[in-house]
Amino acid sequence: MRPSVLKYVRVRDYLRSLVTHELDVGDAIPSERLLCERFGVSRMTVRQAVDALVVEGLLEREQGRGTFVAPAKLDLEVRLSSFGEEMARRGMVASSRVIAAEVVPATPDVADALDLLPGESVHHLHRVRYADGEPMAIEQSWVPQLLVPGLFDDGPPASIYGELRAVGLEPDWGEDTVAASEVDAQGAAMLGLRAGAAVLRLARRTFAGQTACVYSRSSYRADRYVLWVPLRAPRRPLTPRRSAGDGAVPDGPVERGVDVTT
Incomplete structure (x- = not known):
């Protein structure tokens, strides 16, 4: 697995665990800046990880407000x-x-x-x-x-x-x-x-x-x-x-x- 892909997977899996075990519906996820600092990755890598969880339905974006834990399907x-x-x-x-x-x-x-x-x-x-x-x-x-x-x-x-x-x-x-x-x-x-x-x-x-x-x-x-x-x-x-x-x-x-x- 390429290093860039591995970084994306680490961020995605961290967010998935956070949503599943720690955050409640409607809670905001950590900011892009904090995630970039925590994992030493670019904003593009963080956005790719967040995008994947939005597509899965675990997260939802609200324009002008941020990204939040979505209601369970x-x-x-x-x-x-x-x-x-x-x-x-x-x-x-x-x-x-x-x-x-x-x-x-x-x-x-x-x-x-x-x-x-x-x-x-x-x-x-x-x-x-x-x-x-x-x-x-x-x-x-x-x-x-x-x-x-x-x-x-x-x-x-x-x-x-x-x-x-x-x-x-x-x-x-x-x-x-x-x-x-x-x-x-x-x-x-x-x-x-x-x-x-x-x-x-x-x-x-x-x-x-x-x-x-x-x-x-x-x-x-x-x-x-x-x-x-x-x-x-x-x-x-x-x-x-x-x-x-x-x-x-x-x-x-x-x-x-x-x-x-x-």
């Missing part, structure tokens, strides 16, 4: 649970801000995902999801009106999955698609991000048996989530599946995906 994992249940599992308090709760005609893409005809009535719930008061995701969900006619009778429900269980529909499997994207100005305002910041866009079809009961699209803050997917050998050959938008009706649970709580 939450893992997205395979799980069919409500947002409230998932946050409670992590010891966090969940809440929501409702943007829209209405019955609307299903657009062609929503109709395909829910095995409906375009124009059939669906419940549409648009929310910003919070954990401990911090915005985590923007979520839109669609539920066939025929499955739960009174879904909005008492106002927007805290948990769509809970309402489905109340009418005898137990969400027991689903399939997800995941893509990296950039948030637009409107979404950035909702999530407290700058326009163009990275988000994870997740689309899910949720099933109760063979009934497609929820279709959701969510944008999760990439600075607060890391994708975590457990892998295992398939018990049977997996056949290629078409995307949710082209009307495919799966035969059963898909052995892949990440958590999109609803």
